[in-house]
Amino acid sequence: MGMAIRVENLIKSYGQNTVIKEISFEVAKGEAFALLGANGAGKTTTLECIEGLRRYESGKISLEGSIGVQLQSSSLQANMKAIEAFTLFSKWNRTNVDLKLFSSLGLKGLKNKQYAEMSMGQKRRLHLAIALIGSPDIIFLDEPTAGLDVEGRVALHEHIRRLKAEGKTIMMASHDMAEVESLCDRIAILKDGKIAFSGGPKELTSVMGTKCQIYVKTSEFLEHDRLEQGYYIFQSSNIADTLYKVLENCKKTQNIVLDVKIERATLEQRFMDIAREGK
Amino acid sequence: MSAFLFGVALQWKLDLRNKGILLTYYIVPLVFFAFMSGIFSSINPAAKQTLIQSMTIFGVTMGAILGASAPLVELYGSEIKKAYKMGGIPLWVATVNNLISAFIHLYIMSLIIFFLAPIFFQASVPAELGVYFVSLAIFILASLGVGTVLGLFVKSASRLTLVAQFVFLPSIMLAGIMFPSELLPKAFTAASVVFPATWGFKQMTSSNLDLQFLLPLFVMIFISGVVIAIRLKRIGLE
Numbered sequence: 004m005g006m007a008i009r010v011e012n013l014i015k016s017y018g019q020n021t022v023i024k025e026i027s028f029e030v031a032k033g034e035a036f037a038l039l040g041a042n043g044a045g046k047t048t049t050l051e052c053i054e055g056l057r058r059y060e061s062g063k064i065s066l067e068g069s070i071g072v073q074l075q076s077s078s079l080q081a082n083m084k085a086i087e088a089f090t091l092f093s094k095w096n097r098t099n100v101d102l103k104l105f106s107s108l109g110l111k112g113l114k115n116k117q118y119a120e121m122s123m124g125q126k127r128r129l130h131l132a133i134a135l136i137g138s139p140d141i142i143f144l145d146e147p148t149a150g151l152d153v154e155g156r157v158a159l160h161e162h163i164r165r166l167k168a169e170g171k172t173i174m175m176a177s178h179d180m181a182e183v184e185s186l187c188d189r190i191a192i193l194k195d196g197k198i199a200f201s202g203g204p205k206e207l208t209s210v211m212g213t214k215c216q217i218y219v220k221t222s223e224f225l226e227h228d229r230l231e232q233g234y235y236i237f238q239s240s241n242i243a244d245t246l247y248k249v250l251e252n253c254k255k256t257q258n259i260v261l262d263v264k265i266e267r268a269t270l271e272q273r274f275m276d277i278a279r280e281g282k
Numbered sequence: 283m284s285a286f287l288f289g290v291a292l293q294w295k296l297d298l299r300n301k302g303i304l305l306t307y308y309i310v311p312l313v314f315f316a317f318m319s320g321i322f323s324s325i326n327p328a329a330k331q332t333l334i335q336s337m338t339i340f341g342v343t344m345g346a347i348l349g350a351s352a353p354l355v356e357l358y359g360s361e362i363k364k365a366y367k368m369g370g371i372p373l374w375v376a377t378v379n380n381l382i383s384a385f386i387h388l389y390i391m392s393l394i395i396f397f398l399a400p401i402f403f404q405a406s407v408p409a410e411l412g413v414y415f416v417s418l419a420i421f422i423l424a425s426l427g428v429g430t431v432l433g434l435f436v437k438s439a440s441r442l443t444l445v446a447q448f449v450f451l452p453s454i455m456l457a458g459i460m461f462p463s464e465l466l467p468k469a470f471t472a473a474s475v476v477f478p479a480t481w482g483f484k485q486m487t488s489s490n491l492d493l494q495f496l497l498p499l500f501v502m503i504f505i506s507g508v509v510i511a512i513r514l515k516r517i518g519l520e
Binding site for chain 2: 054056072074078079080081082083087090091092094095096097117130133134136
């Protein structure tokens with residue numbers, strides 16, 4: 004499968020501050036790829052460099068195919084109606100006004116609603132509809148569900164899945180782990196302008212797969228890694244070994260074990276670990 | 283072309299929906315016209331000779347400087363420009379749409395004054411109608427050039443209100459529409475040459491297309507055009 008997006012040694016600075024430090028990655032055609040990272044990690048900057056909205060100091064960005072962009076912070080004139088915005092952008096893209104697309108995003112009933120009167124979810128759907136005008140090959144989504152209620156998130160996720168099923172390449176920036184885990188094939192975690200991890204969501208958790216958290220509640224004090232809600236927590240990459248040692252220690256000291264829980268690391272925990280590393 | 287015309291028509295509708303724009307394009311100029319025409323013509327009956335021109339200068343200056351600049355600040359001072367850029371709409375389009383829409387609105391407002399002033403205030407109709415309407419068009423363009431420059435350089439609506447007043451008030455006070463410019467101190471007369479209203483009033487009260495009045499207006503249109511083009515290019519690169 005060919006590559007839809009290729010980023011090589013991208014460097015972007017704001018004045019003296021280098022925010023993107025020579026990152027490289029590729030996104031295959033038809034793939035859903037997510038850039039993860041804490042606020043300020045450089046996700047939006049990277050996306051905007053790829054979209055052509057920002058200039059960058061050095062590096063090479065190649066895109067194969069037409070692009071559609073749903074920006075995180077874009078907006079429209081307050082008194083512009085949804086259908087007017089959709090028509091305006093359709094005409095400038097020299098395509099027919101695709102009312103089927105407009106309706107498929109649940110905008111039919113909102114066509115005469117002015118932008119300022121729309122909810123955050125409605126605005127996001129309108130911006131997605133505008134991004135999809137002309138059926139682009141590559142779709143960029145920057146924090147697509149930020150600020151949405153549960154219903155809005157579910158509806159938008161369904162639409163993103165449909166786009167993926169149609170073979171579109173999707174690149175998104177997000178800090179919602181559940182969203183990324185359910186929608187994306189591959190992720191890259193940005194930390195301080197560098198890629199700290201790149202791979203599939205399962206790969207990310209499997210790196211941590213052996214590293215689990217063992218929660219033990221006892222009647223007496225126990226040496227531990229962390230304490231949380233009355234549970235002594237042990238980080239371990241060998242469950243049997245750690246658990247055996249903890250229980251043997253309890254037996255020796257006649258410390259009564261009240262409860263034991265074992266949790267496999269979630270994507271979110273792994274992300275937090277990577278984000279914390281080096282701090 | 284269809285996209286461009288749709289954009290112009292849409293901007294025209296957006297302006298009509300915008301209360302702030304309606305106030306500066308129509309309501310305040312026409313209310314000012316209704317009150318001040320009565321006052322001017324009763325204090326000084328000779329004012330009827332130039333009533334249409336002076337009220338039009340006031341309305342156009344207000345609309346172009348205070349009104350037409352506002353949608354540009356909303357657009358270029360915000361994230362809307364990103365949406366336009368990613369949506370395949372060139373950045374200059376919003377400026378040109380706004381300019382054309384404002385031009386039509388201000389021309390309509392001027393026509394309302396033109397038709398009502400003789401009926402209600404016995405104002406004199408300009409002798410050479412062709413000259414008057416061409417002069418009006420050139421004056422509106424020059425004023426919109428200045429308003430557009432303001433809209434592209436000022437980044438917030440609150441700051442624009444302040445900056446625009448610094449252009450609007452001297453324009454009105456020094457142009458000669460409130461009182462003869464010969465009565466002004468020399469420094470004020472000298473300062474008045476930088477405002478389109480000064481030359482617009484002189485040209486619109488003239489019975490022919492006088493180059494000495496038109497040339498400053500053309501220079502203002504040209505300079506505004508160059509400044510607007512440079513500014514738009516810079517905004518595009520930001």
